Amino acid sequence: MRLHVDTVHYRVRRIEYFTRRDLPRLADRLDLWTALQCRTGDVGARAAPGGSGRRAHTARGGS
Template sequence: MWPLLRACRPDAALHAGISTLIPDPAGLGRAVVQARYALAGARTTAPGAAGPEASAVTAVDDLSTLESLLAGVPHDVRAAYLSSTLGPLLGESRASHGVLLETLEVFLGHNGSWARTAKALQLHVNTVHYRIRRVEALTGRDLSRLDHKLDLRAALLCR
């Protein structure tokens, strides 16, 4: 079916969302909600791309990561969450805040490992400790807590 749709609109971005299979008509409402959410995820698969290269099909079963889950959240909601969670670090008035965001992203990407973060950023481990303490102070989050790590990771994915 996709080639037929593409033939009708060769220059347009096409998106589709697919729900799980439903055993009976009673699950149709839930399936429609799932398909809409998957469609929202498909629409954010290639942000900034235009035309056919922005086309995507997403099944609700593909929404198995935090990133894919957040893809279906409306842009305004993601922007509000980003601002409330990382707000003090988002101001472009201080170049050091960009460095702190980078350190936070690498730190979370290395599962909170001080040594691996220091190695990846080519820094002394004490510098990583200092930067993460600054992130904690500016955001009010404690990165020794899993829920706070998840909050900050989700906010970074909302950028």
């Protein structure tokens, strides 16, 4: 997929507007990145050695 640079800039400005973040600030970028990772469930997945990039989910059952 190809995106025009102006389209990317526009979308970044919209993200800043709706999230009330200033993305050139490192703290705001990290907040947004962490929130996105939490939403997708990928937080910590890269730290697992030999992992597939996703956490393994186990079913909880009775007894």
